[in-house]
Amino acid sequence: MSSSETIAFDPESVPDSLGHFGEFGGSYVPETLVTPLAELSAAYAEASADPEFQAELQRELREFAGRPTPLYFAKRLTEYLGGAQIYLKREDLLHTGAHKVNNVVGQLLLAKRMGKTRIIAETGAGQHGVATAAGCARFGLQCVIYMGEEDMRRQALNVYRMRLHGAEVRGVTAGQRTLKDAVNEAMRDWVADSRNTHYVLGSALGAHPYPMMVRDFHRVIGREARQQILERTGRLPDELAACVGGGSNAIGFFFEFLRDAEVRLVGVEAGGRRIHPGDHAARFSGGRLGVLQGSKTWLLQNEDGQIEKTHSVSAGLDYAAVGPEHAYYRSLGRIDFASASDDECLSAFQLLSHREGIIPALESSHGLAYGVRRAPEMSKDQILCINLSGRGDKDVQEAARVLEAGRESSTSE
Numbered sequence: 035m036s037s038s039e040t041i042a043f044d045p046e047s048v049p050d051s052l053g054h055f056g057e058f059g060g061s062y063v064p065e066t067l068v069t070p071l072a073e074l075s076a077a078y079a080e081a082s083a084d085p086e087f088q089a090e091l092q093r094e095l096r097e098f099a100g101r102p103t104p105l106y107f108a109k110r111l112t113e114y115l116g117g118a119q120i121y122l123k124r125e126d127l128l129h130t131g132a133h134k135v136n137n138v139v140g141q142l143l144l145a146k147r148m149g150k151t152r153i154i155a156e157t158g159a160g161q162h163g164v165a166t167a168a169g170c171a172r173f174g175l176q177c178v179i180y181m182g183e184e185d186m187r188r189q190a191l192n193v194y195r196m197r198l199h200g201a202e203v204r205g206v207t208a209g210q211r212t213l214k215d216a217v218n219e220a221m222r223d224w225v226a227d228s229r230n231t232h233y234v235l236g237s238a239l240g241a242h243p244y245p246m247m248v249r250d251f252h253r254v255i256g257r258e259a260r261q262q263i264l265e266r267t268g269r270l271p272d273e274l275a276a277c278v279g280g281g282s283n284a285i286g287f288f289f290e291f292l293r294d295a296e297v298r299l300v301g302v303e304a305g306g307r308r309i310h311p312g313d314h315a316a317r318f319s320g321g322r323l324g325v326l327q328g329s330k331t332w333l334l335q336n337e338d339g340q341i342e343k344t345h346s347v348s349a350g351l352d353y354a355a356v357g358p359e360h361a362y363y364r365s366l367g368r369i370d371f372a373s374a375s376d377d378e379c380l381s382a383f384q385l386l387s388h389r390e391g392i393i394p395a396l397e398s399s400h401g402l403a404y405g406v407r408r409a410p411e412m413s414k415d416q417i418l419c420i421n422l423s424g425r426g427d428k429d430v431q432e433a434a435r436v437l438e439a440g441r442e443s444s445t446s447e
């Protein structure tokens with residue numbers, strides 16, 4: 035396709051005022067959350083049109099978060115794979131270690147503007163909880179983080195980091211004691227005290243206006259990347275890839291390229307051990323349309339509509355639903371989806387560490403794993419950009435454990 039071809043959709047026109055991305059999205063919430071969500075929508079619309087709010091946001095992104103992040107040419111990885119030139123958008127260099135801080139800073143400034151004094155958030159692996167706790171310390175806001183007790187055990191270091199920033203971490207004992215249960219608990223808290231409390235949702239998920247608002251706060255990723263690749267190479271990339279949990283880093287990276295029909299966009303889900311119920315988190319491979327935690331989208335559920343267990347070596351991709359905007363662009367054929375298995379992810383994790391001196395987060399390693407498969411199929415004059423959503427310091431222990439276990443089982447055979 036050539037860039038002069040017109041595209042039959044306008045990315046700025048979705049969602050509609052009720053949060054619909056085509057048939058996806060919306061706002062499926064209890065009566066008690068209708069008013070707080072409407073107030074949030076109104077406050078967000080007003081703030082995003084206010085140059086003063088935008089200027090403060092830019093300043094915080096620069097001074098607190100560390101933007102802009104570089105676009106990095108992965109020379110030795112490119113040579114090793116022998117195909118497309120690979121560029122990495124370095125969100126791993128941001129404060130607190132991942133893209134999450136872009137959204138946190140935006141929502142906390144909005145909460146302050148709305149006169150809220152208390153912040154709540156959910157967290158799975160702890161990355162969103164750490165970013166939120168750090169932001170609350172920065173702005174002097176009270177902070178409560180909900181986290182499944184199973185996740186607290188697995189991510190003890192992040193629990194300590196949150197507490198160091200002054201946050202209260204509340205363990206959730208319901209259900210599987212992981213992310214989905216923490217979201218339920220945070221929603222319950224918000225219902226009880228929405229007057230003083232803002233709920234900082236951590237991905238492009240949930241009821242309107244969250245998927246739109248979280249996307250907008252991450253659009254800076256793609257805005258910078260587009261300008262950087264044009265400055266560096268004089269042209270647009272051929273393909274972009276990013277890992278997709280809820281989908282916030284991916285939609286933020288892709289958004290400014292949606293209108294460029296010649297740029298292929300690929301979201302990479304967690305293929306886990308294999309695509310079989312309970313063994314993965316690839317909603318577009320094993321899922322169906324349904325409603326979870328406020329939004330209509332693709333989910334992993336059984337015949338009776340019960341949410342299935344999910345698995346991924348990376349905690350940040352281990353969630354049963356995907357953001358509704360991704361479901362929408364998939365239905366239009368604008369974003370393609372692939373998955374990478376745990377094993378492919380761990381190989382990419384080692385490869386980047388070894389060949390570029392960069393330890394990627396296990397989440398980001400899914401996007402890289404796709405790149406490892408894809409780059410050799412492309413020609414040397416083509417460009418593949420991958421969003422490196424976070425750094426892997428948090429994952430080193432887990433990777434060592436899993437890789438060590440793998441070695442033992444293969445030598446004992």
Ligand SMILES: *Cc1c(COP(=O)(O)O)cnc(C)c1O
Nearest residue numbers: 237279280281282283350397424
């Ligand atoms: C949380 C996280 C993700 C997954 O969340 P998205 O909303 O899909 O971006 C991906 N990468 C890193 C490093 C994360 O911390």
